[in-house]
Amino acid sequence: MTRINVTVDGAACSDDVEPRMLLVHYLRERLGKTGTVIGCDTSNCGACTVHLDGRSVKSCNMLAVQADGHEVTTIEGIAHDGQLHPVQQAFHECHALQCGYCTPGMIMQSIDVLNDNPDPSEEEIRTGLEGNLCRCTGYHNIVKAVQTAARSGSTSGEAS
Amino acid sequence: MTVTDERPQREVGSARRRKEDQRLITGRTRWTDNIQLTGMLHAAMVRSPFAHARITRIDTSEAKAAPNVVAVLTGADLGESQGVNINAWPITTDQKAPTHVPMPSDRVSFAGETVAVVIARSAAEARDAAELVDVDYEELPAALDLKEAAEDKVLAHPDLGTNKSALWVFDSQEAGTGGNVEEAIAKARTDGIVIEREYRQQRLIPAFMEPRSVVVDPTGEQITMWSATQIPHILRFALAATTGVPESKIRVIAPDVGGGFGGKLQATPEEWIVWAVARRLGKPVKYTETRSESLMAGHHGRDQWQRLTLAATKDGTVTGLKVDLLADLGAYVAIVGGGVPVLGAFMFNAIYKFPAYRFACQTVLTNKTWTDAYRGAGRPEATYAIERLMDELADELGVDPLEVREKNWIKHEEFPFTTVAGLEYDSGNYEAATAKAKEMFGYDELRAEQRRRRESNDPVQLGIGVSTFTEMCGLAPSRVLGTLNYGAGGWEHASVRMLATGSVEVVTGASAHGQGHETAWSQIVADRLGVPFENVEVLHGDTQSSHRGLDTYGSRSLVVGGEALVRAADKVIEKAKPIAAHLLEASADDLEFKDGSFHVKGTDKGMAITEVALATFAAHNLPDGVEPSLDSDATFDPDNFSFPHGTHLCAVEIDTETGGVKLRKYTCVDDVGTIVNPLIVEGQVHGGLVQGIAQALWEEAVHDESGTLVSASFVDYLVPTAADTISFETAHTTSPSSTNTLGTKGVGEAGTIASTPAVVNAVVDALRPFGVHDVRMPCTPERIWKAIHARDAGGASTTEGAAAPHFDEDDVADRSAGTAGPGEGAHQ
Numbered sequence: 001m002t003r004i005n006v007t008v009d010g011a012a013c014s015d016d017v018e019p020r021m022l023l024v025h026y027l028r029e030r031l032g033k034t035g036t037v038i039g040c041d042t043s044n045c046g047a048c049t050v051h052l053d054g055r056s057v058k059s060c061n062m063l064a065v066q067a068d069g070h071e072v073t074t075i076e077g078i079a080h081d082g083q084l085h086p087v088q089q090a091f092h093e094c095h096a097l098q099c100g101y102c103t104p105g106m107i108m109q110s111i112d113v114l115n116d117n118p119d120p121s122e123e124e125i126r127t128g129l130e131g132n133l134c135r136c137t138g139y140h141n142i143v144k145a146v147q148t149a150a151r152s153g154s155t156s157g158e159a160s
Numbered sequence: 161m162t163v164t165d166e167r168p169q170r171e172v173g174s175a176r177r178r179k180e181d182q183r184l185i186t187g188r189t190r191w192t193d194n195i196q197l198t199g200m201l202h203a204a205m206v207r208s209p210f211a212h213a214r215i216t217r218i219d220t221s222e223a224k225a226a227p228n229v230v231a232v233l234t235g236a237d238l239g240e241s242q243g244v245n246i247n248a249w250p251i252t253t254d255q256k257a258p259t260h261v262p263m264p265s266d267r268v269s270f271a272g273e274t275v276a277v278v279i280a281r282s283a284a285e286a287r288d289a290a291e292l293v294d295v296d297y298e299e300l301p302a303a304l305d306l307k308e309a310a311e312d313k314v315l316a317h318p319d320l321g322t323n324k325s326a327l328w329v330f331d332s333q334e335a336g337t338g339g340n341v342e343e344a345i346a347k348a349r350t351d352g353i354v355i356e357r358e359y360r361q362q363r364l365i366p367a368f369m370e371p372r373s374v375v376v377d378p379t380g381e382q383i384t385m386w387s388a389t390q391i392p393h394i395l396r397f398a399l400a401a402t403t404g405v406p407e408s409k410i411r412v413i414a415p416d417v418g419g420g421f422g423g424k425l426q427a428t429p430e431e432w433i434v435w436a437v438a439r440r441l442g443k444p445v446k447y448t449e450t451r452s453e454s455l456m457a458g459h460h461g462r463d464q465w466q467r468l469t470l471a472a473t474k475d476g477t478v479t480g481l482k483v484d485l486l487a488d489l490g491a492y493v494a495i496v497g498g499g500v501p502v503l504g505a506f507m508f509n510a511i512y513k514f515p516a517y518r519f520a521c522q523t524v525l526t527n528k529t530w531t532d533a534y535r536g537a538g539r540p541e542a543t544y545a546i547e548r549l550m551d552e553l554a555d556e557l558g559v560d561p562l563e564v565r566e567k568n569w570i571k572h573e574e575f576p577f578t579t580v581a582g583l584e585y586d587s588g589n590y591e592a593a594t595a596k597a598k599e600m601f602g603y604d605e606l607r608a609e610q611r612r613r614r615e616s617n618d619p620v621q622l623g624i625g626v627s628t629f630t631e632m633c634g635l636a637p638s639r640v641l642g643t644l645n646y647g648a649g650g651w652e653h654a655s656v657r658m659l660a661t662g663s664v665e666v667v668t669g670a671s672a673h674g675q676g677h678e679t680a681w682s683q684i685v686a687d688r689l690g691v692p693f694e695n696v697e698v699l700h701g702d703t704q705s706s707h708r709g710l711d712t713y714g715s716r717s718l719v720v721g722g723e724a725l726v727r728a729a730d731k732v733i734e735k736a737k738p739i740a741a742h743l744l745e746a747s748a749d750d751l752e753f754k755d756g757s758f759h760v761k762g763t764d765k766g767m768a769i770t771e772v773a774l775a776t777f778a779a780h781n782l783p784d785g786v787e788p789s790l791d792s793d794a795t796f797d798p799d800n801f802s803f804p805h806g807t808h809l810c811a812v813e814i815d816t817e818t819g820g821v822k823l824r825k826y827t828c829v830d831d832v833g834t835i836v837n838p839l840i841v842e843g844q845v846h847g848g849l850v851q852g853i854a855q856a857l858w859e860e861a862v863h864d865e866s867g868t869l870v871s872a873s874f875v876d877y878l879v880p881t882a883a884d885t886i887s888f889e890t891a892h893t894t895s896p897s898s899t900n901t902l903g904t905k906g907v908g909e910a911g912t913i914a915s916t917p918a919v920v921n922a923v924v925d926a927l928r929p930f931g932v933h934d935v936r937m938p939c940t941p942e943r944i945w946k947a948i949h950a951r952d953a954g955g956a957s958t959t960e961g962a963a964a965p966h967f968d969e970d971d972v973a974d975r976s977a978g979t980a981g982p983g984e985g986a987h988q
Contacts, residue, residue, distance in 0.1 A: 098844075
């Protein structure tokens with residue numbers, strides 16, 4: 001067991017974890033942050049995407065111990081005081097989700113894309129989301145949502 | 161100037177943002193794998209690496225001794241307590257089907273089948289210990305190739321004596337719905353046109369994003385199962401029917417479910433094993449599959465060979481269609497099983513007026529993953545076949561593919577139309593949808609560009625693909641299902657509860673997993689009862705609250721379940737009327753119900769239905785003999801299917817030097833009847849399109865020569881990404897369905913059904929100058945390049961068996977030899 005100290009969605013967490021424990025398992029099983037989900041075991045689907053110190057990472061692709069001393073933000077930590085993050089709002093407005101399983105990862109990756117490039121072209125959005133799979137929407141409305149969020153000029157919020 | 165309109169806005173037809181989104185975009189979701197119960201144990205499956213083998217010994221001792229392992233159980237340990245996995249649709253009375261024991265103790269029939277289950281205090285410990293279970297197998301020859309299996313060369317289940325499960329035949333002459341197809345073909349051979357083709361429907365994987373997960377809690381009086389399923393009600397029935405637990409002691413909950421596409425329309429071995437184990441241990445048990453397990457052991461879709469003969473006169477009028485199918489069931493006959501290709505039997509004639517038709521489908525058992533419903537279920541296969549054939553006919557005639565379709569399709573004034581397959585299409589307008597699609601697409605301009613590129617020998621060629629389609633939705637009239645030997649009905653249930661404080665609870669037997677029922681159902685009820693959209697709460701997916709239902713698949717929820725809802729709401733109004741009349745001191749005959757209130761005709765006296773609900777709750781002053789409740793329910797059984805249709809047009813650019821395909825443009829005009837929520841409808845179309853396009857271009861489940869699924873991860877099974885796809889142009893024409901009062905037709909499967917042939921027709925269209933008449937799906941760059949360079953008209957022989965070769969065999973052979981370097985292998 002290794003002691004780690006991680007700030008998750010603004011809260012300081014201190015836990016003993018097995019060195020082999022993945023960050024996503026730590027979030028889900030130890031912290032109850034079940035908003036972040038697991039969709040594959042080969043880091044292809046991106047459903048587990050969170051932010052580590054403001055940059056997107058696939059939380060199935062790093063160990064909990066690697067997050068020691070870092071700040072993790074999940075889908076549960078981007079709305080503040082009942083105010084949705086602009087990308088969350090855009091996903092809702094543009095019907096960019098159906099079953100919603102890929103949505104936490106897709107939103108976290110979209111924020112990252114916009115942090116990098118506040119005014120991306122459709123192609124840049126599509127390339128930026130290439131590591132996140134969605135089986136419901138055909139991506140059409142996800143692209144639209146990212147464009148909408150970009151137009152509202154709001155990559156603000158957490159971790160940017 | 162402001163015009164004040166006090167009428168509530170009409171909800172049906174408005175693009176309401178979804179109610180479901182709030183929890184889904186904030187992570188406040190309840191997926192099955194999120195569920196934690198006190199004392200909960202975790203299961204891990206030990207799966208067979210062999211496609212067909214006898215289990216000679218299972219040594220569980222080391223696993224049992226591993227840390228925090230509670231039990232290691234085999235099929236022999238569970239015995240009959242594990243029940244069986246059922247086939248609900250034996251398509252013929254003499255169908256041959258192996259008994260499907262969830263965890264067999266003697267013989268495995270596909271690679272990935274469970275042979276032991278480990279239960280531990282944590283999921284990680286269960287998985288660690290599963291590695292320690294030592295199973296000895298005696299490998300048996302495996303039936304893998306569909307055509308060879310159909311010849312019984314190797315038996316998938318030796319005890320059955322054959323791999324042939326059932327032969328299902330429809331013949332229009334025998335049914336009295338049309339003529340003799342052999343005569344039509346014989347005549348066309350002498351003085352007409354005969355198109356004979358064989359098409360392959362490759363094996364696909366539904367690949368829902370949420371892996372399957374199940375929790376069973378045996379504590380308390382009822383045993384509760386949470387499952388990532390499309391069919392909680394059918395599961396409850398099947399558990400009761402096969403495990404000896406009374407139905408009344410079973411509660412099944414489908415909480416938030418992350419997609420299904422038919423893939424979660426199943427009673428799975430994993431559910432049955434966890435059920436048996438939790439009952440045996442007396443503790444809650446959870447099992448969540450890995451993605452590889454999901455791809456390996458969750459049911460697959462499609463997998464057919466289609467032998468097709470189309471007869472036509474020299475002017476392009478089709479005179480007959482003959483269809484011979486081989487359908488791969490995989491190792492077991494799944495819950496719908498052979499019913500999937502049979503659903504396609506009624507759709508090969510599509511939107512056309514064919515005078516003669518014969519369909520025969522042979523279902524075949526193999527030692528591969530079982531197959532069952534995948535988005536469209538039978539109808540994409542049928543649509544693909546006929547739409548490819550119509551293009552071939554157009555090519556033969558030298559006319560535009562839309563022209564030959566128009567010559568044969570049902571004209572809008574001919575509805576209702578009884579087809580050669582015996583179905584009555586209620587409404588449609590193929591001319592209108594096609595005209596609109598052509599205009600939006602810029603059909604003539606793109607054809608002109610295609611000509612220019614052909615004339616200039618442009619290395620990048622343009623292909624234009626056409627697909628017109630219809631499908632049968634709204635599964636289904638129970639009587640029809642009965643005549644097809646299906647094990648259940650096709651009705652749907654709804655109830656409406658008027659709460660005292662003004663909100664309305666709607667309970668539906670449909671079980672959404674991404675479709676947005678909570679939003680659409682609220683819109684319907686808000687209109688019907690005149691209550692605010694926000695005040696409607698939709699409950700579903702829990703057999704304790706939603707006690708009656710037949711769940712969500714086959715584009716049925718709105719068409720069947722929506723009508724049940726309308727009828728339940730109307731009953732509420734009927735029950736409220738005498739109470740309102742009593743309270744308003746008027747005759748019930750003088751009341752009219754409008755915009756949520758009862759009004760006394762000719763006066764300004766009135767009362768809102770929510771006020772009637774409160775008065776009914778208090779029950780202080782009700783008419784004599786009237787029960788103090790407005791709550792109502794309804795079960796709707798449709799008389800007929802509904803028949804959405806559409807015209808899809810696709811343009812692709814093909815780099816003839818590399819075989820690479822680029823989607824250029826995709827336009828579709830669908831007629832799905834009345835649209836309740838345009839936003840949701842668009843979303844269903846977009847998602848459907850990409851799944852259908854993915855069959856055309858990318859996806860294929862590939863088993864190797866030993867029966868191992870080589871595309872068992874998202875590295876190898878090519879679910880498209882945002883970077884692979886484009887934005888779409890979608891629009892609608894509307895011919896309301898006459899089978900339900902809302903006029904809806906169903907939209908869940910439309911995009912998937914229509915898009916596959918549109919894309920392949922576009923690919924083949926681009927390659928016609930090279931003498932290419934077919935490219936097998938998925939149309940990979942390799943296959944396209946080979947088709948171009950082989951100048952081969954047949955196509956199939958030029959393509960590889962595997963969509964995405966897992967490795968370079970020469971390279972691996974070299975490496976294993978350990979001496980020869982690349983290029984020096986024995987295969988040169």
